[in-house]
Amino acid sequence: MKEIRPGVHFIKAENRGRYPYSNSLFLEGKVNLLIDTGAGSFLKEISGKTGQVVLSHYPRHYGQKVLLYFEREMIRKHLESLLDKGMVTKTEDGCYEAL
Numbered sequence: 001m002k003e004i005r006p007g008v009h010f011i012k013a014e015n016r017g018r019y020p021y022s023n024s025l026f027l028e029g030k031v032n033l034l035i036d037t038g039a040g041s042f043l044k045e046i047s048g049k050t051g052q053v054v055l056s057h058y059p060r061h062y063g064q065k066v067l068l069y070f071e072r073e074m075i076r077k078h079l080e081s082l083l084d085k086g087m088v089t090k091t092e093d094g095c096y097e098a099l
Contacts, residue, residue, distance in 0.1 A: 001026065001045055014040035026050070037075065050078055 001009045007028040013021035022038035031051035037043065053075060082088045089097050 001042070011039045011042050011046075013038060013042060048078075048081060051082075053078065 001011050004010050009026040009028070011024040011026060013023045015021050017023040017039075020038070021040050022036050024037065024039040024043065025035040026046050027033040027035070032046075032049050034043075034046065034050045034053045036056050037053060079088065083090055091097060
């Protein structure tokens with residue numbers, strides 16, 4: 001992870017950001033923000049520090065199952081940690097809502 005501006009970090013992905021990975025940005029602030037989740041194992045460095053995740057695009061070339069296993073697990077674990085902290089609730093249909 002390389003700080004490119006104060007509070008803005010570039011996360012170079014595995015395989016130099018080439019498919020199936022992608023580079024990510026991590027923005028520090030009142031709520032830390034991760035833009036794109038395809039950096040692979042390099043995201044472990046910010047695990048538990050992210051308040052929100054934004055996907056910049058819908059990669060249609062992945063087909064109908066757009067998220068890789070690692071991305072789904074990282075997002076699920078993050079949402080579960082927010083649930084434990086009382087920052088989100090889980091609805092009956094399995095979605096998460098911010099409080």
